[in-house]
Amino acid sequence: MDLMKLILLPLFYACFSAHCAGTTNARKSACMIKNAKADCSHMNLDAIPTDLPTNITTLDVSHNRLKTLSSLHMYTNLVNIDASYNSLAGIEKDLCLSLPHLQFLNVQHNQVYLISEKNLKNCFHLTQLDLSDNKLKLQGEPFSLLKNLTWLDVSRNKLTSAKLGTEPQLPNLVTLVLSGNNINILQENDFSFLSNSSSFRVLILSSLILKKVENGCFKAIDTLSDLVLDSSKLTSQFTTSLFEELADTALRNLSLKSTEQVTLSNTTFQGLEKTKITVLDLSENRISKIVDGAFQWLPQLEFLSLEHNTIRHLTNDSFSGLGNLRQLNLRKALIKSHASLPVIDDFSFQHLVQLEYLCMANTAFRELTEQIFSGLRNLKTLDLSWSITGIKTVTNKTFAGLQESPLLQTLNLTGMGINKLEPGAFSSLGNLSNLLMSRNFINQQLQGNEFKGLSNIKEIDMSINQQSISLTNASFVHVSTLRTLKLGRALKGTLDMEPSPFRPLVNLTILDLSNNNIANINADLLEGLYNLKVVKMQHNNLARLWKMANPGGPVLFLKDATNLSYLNLDYNGIDEIPPNAFRGFSELHELSLRGNLLDQLHASVFDDLNSLKYLHLQKNLITSVQRATFGVPLSKLKELNMDHNPFDCTCESILWFSEWLNSTNTSVPGFPQSYICNTPNAYFNHSVMNFDPLSCKDMTPFKALYILSSTAVLMLLFISFLVHFQGWRIQFYWNIMVNRMLGSLKDAKVTEGRFQFDAYIIHAGEDKSWVERSLLSLEDKDLNFFYEQRDSTPGHSRLETIVDNMVYSRKIIFVITEMLLKDPWCRQFKAHHALHHVMEDNRDSLILIFLEDVTDYNLNRSLHLRRGMLKPKCVLYWPLHKERIPAFHQKLRSALASTNKVN
Numbered sequence: 001m002d003l004m005k006l007i008l009l010p011l012f013y014a015c016f017s018a019h020c021a022g023t024t025n026a027r028k029s030a031c032m033i034k035n036a037k038a039d040c041s042h043m044n045l046d047a048i049p050t051d052l053p054t055n056i057t058t059l060d061v062s063h064n065r066l067k068t069l070s071s072l073h074m075y076t077n078l079v080n081i082d083a084s085y086n087s088l089a090g091i092e093k094d095l096c097l098s099l100p101h102l103q104f105l106n107v108q109h110n111q112v113y114l115i116s117e118k119n120l121k122n123c124f125h126l127t128q129l130d131l132s133d134n135k136l137k138l139q140g141e142p143f144s145l146l147k148n149l150t151w152l153d154v155s156r157n158k159l160t161s162a163k164l165g166t167e168p169q170l171p172n173l174v175t176l177v178l179s180g181n182n183i184n185i186l187q188e189n190d191f192s193f194l195s196n197s198s199s200f201r202v203l204i205l206s207s208l209i210l211k212k213v214e215n216g217c218f219k220a221i222d223t224l225s226d227l228v229l230d231s232s233k234l235t236s237q238f239t240t241s242l243f244e245e246l247a248d249t250a251l252r253n254l255s256l257k258s259t260e261q262v263t264l265s266n267t268t269f270q271g272l273e274k275t276k277i278t279v280l281d282l283s284e285n286r287i288s289k290i291v292d293g294a295f296q297w298l299p300q301l302e303f304l305s306l307e308h309n310t311i312r313h314l315t316n317d318s319f320s321g322l323g324n325l326r327q328l329n330l331r332k333a334l335i336k337s338h339a340s341l342p343v344i345d346d347f348s349f350q351h352l353v354q355l356e357y358l359c360m361a362n363t364a365f366r367e368l369t370e371q372i373f374s375g376l377r378n379l380k381t382l383d384l385s386w387s388i389t390g391i392k393t394v395t396n397k398t399f400a401g402l403q404e405s406p407l408l409q410t411l412n413l414t415g416m417g418i419n420k421l422e423p424g425a426f427s428s429l430g431n432l433s434n435l436l437m438s439r440n441f442i443n444q445q446l447q448g449n450e451f452k453g454l455s456n457i458k459e460i461d462m463s464i465n466q467q468s469i470s471l472t473n474a475s476f477v478h479v480s481t482l483r484t485l486k487l488g489r490a491l492k493g494t495l496d497m498e499p500s501p502f503r504p505l506v507n508l509t510i511l512d513l514s515n516n517n518i519a520n521i522n523a524d525l526l527e528g529l530y531n532l533k534v535v536k537m538q539h540n541n542l543a544r545l546w547k548m549a550n551p552g553g554p555v556l557f558l559k560d561a562t563n564l565s566y567l568n569l570d571y572n573g574i575d576e577i578p579p580n581a582f583r584g585f586s587e588l589h590e591l592s593l594r595g596n597l598l599d600q601l602h603a604s605v606f607d608d609l610n611s612l613k614y615l616h617l618q619k620n621l622i623t624s625v626q627r628a629t630f631g632v633p634l635s636k637l638k639e640l641n642m643d644h645n646p647f648d649c650t651c652e653s654i655l656w657f658s659e660w661l662n663s664t665n666t667s668v669p670g671f672p673q674s675y676i677c678n679t680p681n682a683y684f685n686h687s688v689m690n691f692d693p694l695s696c697k698d699m700t701p702f703k704a705l706y707i708l709s710s711t712a713v714l715m716l717l718f719i720s721f722l723v724h725f726q727g728w729r730i731q732f733y734w735n736i737m738v739n740r741m742l743g744s745l746k747d748a749k750v751t752e753g754r755f756q757f758d759a760y761i762i763h764a765g766e767d768k769s770w771v772e773r774s775l776l777s778l779e780d781k782d783l784n785f786f787y788e789q790r791d792s793t794p795g796h797s798r799l800e801t802i803v804d805n806m807v808y809s810r811k812i813i814f815v816i817t818e819m820l821l822k823d824p825w826c827r828q829f830k831a832h833h834a835l836h837h838v839m840e841d842n843r844d845s846l847i848l849i850f851l852e853d854v855t856d857y858n859l860n861r862s863l864h865l866r867r868g869m870l871k872p873k874c875v876l877y878w879p880l881h882k883e884r885i886p887a888f889h890q891k892l893r894s895a896l897a898s899t900n901k902v903n
């Protein structure tokens with residue numbers, strides 16, 4: 001066991017350190033194997049490892065010290081071998097016999113010397129073979145058996161001839177790379193070995209010193225379409241004869257990058273007249289003079305690059321003949337020298353009637369004259385970025401010539417030293433959709449008329465203008481079609497104006513106001529901009545606006561931007577977010593609040609963010625991450641960035657988050673090393689990952705105690721409320737219960753026979769006629785009421801009458817109307833007495849007849865009665881409809897007949 005440890009421990013540490021070293025080229029001690037790929041590069045191996053899975057298909061043994069490829073035969077499934085940067089002296093005989101599936105073999109940067117048919121026998125499937133940077137000496141026809149090879153690289157092998165065989169071979173070859181050899185002459189039959197290669201297309205002859213090309217040398221490869229001669233030193237005699245030889249090929253792309261061309265004369269390209277060349281790359285030469293008519297031979301040319309040359313002068317015939325050109329790259333083609341600026345004449349581009357894209361980035365020329373771009377009828381994109389000309393003031397004449405380019409969509413004026421836009425500066429560019437003017441020095445208040453005439457504009461970029469542009473509420477009135485407005489690090493002055501400068505931009509989707517120190521805005525800044533998708537306001541000063549203490553309350557400047565999908569408020573000093581700041585932001589995909597001062601967040605502040613995919617909250621003061629606040633925004637997240645916050649690693653603050661981190665599939669860059677606990681002491685400077693969720697289990701007894709005590713308090717509260725609001729009912733039933741227990745003995749004796757009247761009627765004086773008409777009329781031999789006005793003994797006091805006769809009445813009927821409730825006599829005495837009677841005699845003897853609707857509250861206040869005290873059958877309502885009166889009578893009779901016992 002111990003021995004095992006001794007062996008394994010150093011191995012473990014070695015692995016560990018290699019792992020930590022990450023992408024550096026530190027040596028591995030074991031091959032990395034992943035999905036049938038074995039990476040054994042940079043291991044200082046001198047033999048192929050024999051302990052790899054036998055079913056690997058890709059093996060990388062580059063950058064080792066291998067001298068042979070023996071023992072590869074074990075891995076019979078290999079398709080791809082990279083053995084570059086080793087010390088191989090040759091290719092194993094019968095290599096392909098044991099590796100029948102081999103398709104890609106890379107042995108560049110070795111010492112491979114002699115190579116013959118034997119070495120590549122049986123390599124039927126081989127499609128790519130890289131033998132560059134060796135010392136090849138070909139014996140016989142080494143490639144003749146590679147029936148399926150499409151790509152062969154024999155660069156930098158000191159080969160003196162392009163002739164790699166005598167017999168026709170390589171029938172599937174597409175690309176042959178011969179760069180950097182000692183080939184000076186292309187001989188007549190050099191490429192005859194490719195005469196049966198009908199797919200051959202690309203010949204790369206870079207970095208050669210070619211002196212001579214013999215007549216007919218491309219005859220065998222007339223399917224050639226791409227010829228690359230980059231970095232070869234080509235004299236004009238050579239190019240002249242080369243182009244003539246190419247006449248009968250299918251040449252389309254010719255690259256002459258960095259070939260020391262100096263002058264393009266009116267005959268330089270004459271030989272290409274008979275080709276179908278469409279792409280010509282002349283970049284990185286030292287061309288200083290283009291003779292008029294130099295390109296007249298290339299009427300089919302579509303792409304021309306003159307990037308990075310030293311042209312001094314373009315005239316109105318420099319590009320004559322290029323009537324089919326679509327793209328012209330003049331980036332850095334004209335440069336300043338000896339304090340004098342090159343000149344571009346008026347009408348220099350007049351022949352380029354099909355030109356769609358003109359790049360003049362980083363060029364230097366004397367003046368942007370009015371007719372300079374005349375004739376560019378199909379121009380769609382003009383890139384003048386960083387051209388050293390410098391416009392300073394854009395007047396209504398500057399681009400007037402572009403009126404003849406009605407299709408112009410993109411004008412790139414990045415970094416042109418512009419400091420003023422005059423009214424109508426772009427008025428001739430009615431179809432322009434993208435106006436890019438970042439990194440200038442525009443210093444003015446935009447009145448709106450600067451953009452007059454841009455009736456199809458979609459994007460204006462004025463970012464990085466040194467914070468010297470100020471806005472008015474008319475600034476954008478002429479560009480209401482705008483969708484993208486970039487004003488990052490461009491603005492000075494206030495945006496706190498009504499209406500907002502952005503109010504006309506109803507279709508605006510992207511607004512960048514970052515890096516402007518904006519501190520004062522009002523809630524209507526984005527008013528009506530319902531189409532906004534992207535708002536960037538990072539690096540401003542918006543903290544005050546969201547404070548609850550802000551006079552007038554928080555400023556909800558995002559209120560109309562509810563369709564936002566990206567919002568950036570990084571570095572704004574924000575320490576409070578109003579609970580409704582993100583209300584309705586259900587489409588928000590990415591929210592960035594990094595570098596603020598956020599700590600306690602309102603529990604519901606993120607509740608509407610249920611589409612959130614990316615959340616950036618790093619470098620805030622967040623201590624606690626709880627489900628109540630973060631449950632919704634973290635639920636569908638793809639990536640969370642919350643590192644560098646002072647987390648409080650206690651159960652209340654971090655338990656939920658640590659469990660979430662432990663189980664989530666969301667990517668959390670920087671976890672665990674940048675998620676560090678700040679408090680409590682026990683976890684100080686430890687990763688949140690080390691937080692022990694089990695420690696929260698100890699909470700259980702306390703939790704129980706807490707639950708118990710809080711329940712008790714709640715109960716107490718409940719009871720006191722109950723007593724307060726329903727006390728009467730409790731008291732009532734209590735009395736009844738007591739009476740029932742005490743009175744049950746008495747009840748046995750007392751028969752109901754002692755009553756003289758079936759009911760005592762209490763009513764207000766005003767209801768007399770109703771009583772006489774509707775109640776007294778019911779009297780018959782089985783039913784008689786005590787009716788004060790009729791039945792009281794004359795001479796008796798009213799009080800006596802009531803007291804005596806109530807006792808002799810089996811029931812007491814209240815005829816309830818608002819009047820009764822107001823009648824002081826009734827209210828005070830009769831009701832008390834009646835109630836008393838009820839309590840005492842344990843009778844459920846009250847019957848209420850409502851003639852009008854009376855609230856329970858009034859009833860209780862005046863008569864100390866509630867409907868709920870009585871049996872439902874004893875509460876009657878006088879019907880409004882005549883036909884229901886018999887039913888009422890029936891109910892009254894049954895109420896009168898009911899027992900007085902509470903049951």
Ligand SMILES: *[C@@H]1O[C@H](CO)[C@@H](O)[C@H](O)[C@H]1NC(C)=O
Nearest residue numbers: 035036037053054055056057
């Ligand atoms: C290769 O073989 C190993 C067992 O030797 C097996 O676990 C693995 O799945 C195989 N891989 C492939 C890609 O077939």
Ligand SMILES: *[C@@H]1O[C@H](CO)[C@@H](O)[C@H](O)[C@H]1NC(C)=O
Nearest residue numbers: 123124125126127147148172
């Ligand atoms: C050559 O390649 C083609 C397609 O890649 C394949 O179908 C064919 O079988 C290969 N022939 C040989 C002899 O490997």
Ligand SMILES: *[C@@H]1O[C@H](CO)[C@@H](O)[C@H](O)[C@H]1NC(C)=O
Nearest residue numbers: 167168169170171195196197
């Ligand atoms: C080359 O092609 C010709 C006709 O296309 C054919 O007769 C000849 O056999 C081929 N040669 C080789 C070596 O494939």
Ligand SMILES: *[C@@H]1O[C@H](CO)[C@@H](O)[C@H](O)[C@H]1NC(C)=O
Nearest residue numbers: 265266267270291292293296
């Ligand atoms: C080339 O230019 C010379 C003079 O500059 C002129 O005589 C000659 O005709 C031109 N050749 C062609 C083909 O344009």
Ligand SMILES: *[C@@H]1O[C@H](CO)[C@@H](O)[C@H](O)[C@H]1NC(C)=O
Nearest residue numbers: 395396397400422423424427
């Ligand atoms: C250009 O501006 C000038 C004044 O600066 C004005 O007189 C002239 O009419 C304007 N031209 C056009 C075409 O708007």
Ligand SMILES: *[C@@H]1O[C@H](CO)[C@@H](O)[C@H](O)[C@H]1NC(C)=O
Nearest residue numbers: 361383385386410412414436
């Ligand atoms: C405009 O020019 C700048 C600077 O060269 C470049 O970065 C940017 O991509 C260009 N924009 C377009 C739309 O071509």
Ligand SMILES: *[C@@H]1O[C@H](CO)[C@@H](O)[C@H](O)[C@H]1NC(C)=O
Nearest residue numbers: 479480481482504505506507
């Ligand atoms: C805004 O976009 C809608 C739909 O694309 C379009 O119909 C409308 O004309 C646009 N409004 C402006 C002012 O460009």
Ligand SMILES: *[C@@H]1O[C@H](CO)[C@@H](O)[C@H](O)[C@H]1NC(C)=O
Nearest residue numbers: 658659662689690691692693
């Ligand atoms: C993470 O999960 C594993 C198993 O699911 C568990 O053993 C471990 O304690 C958890 N760690 C934390 C910090 O929750």
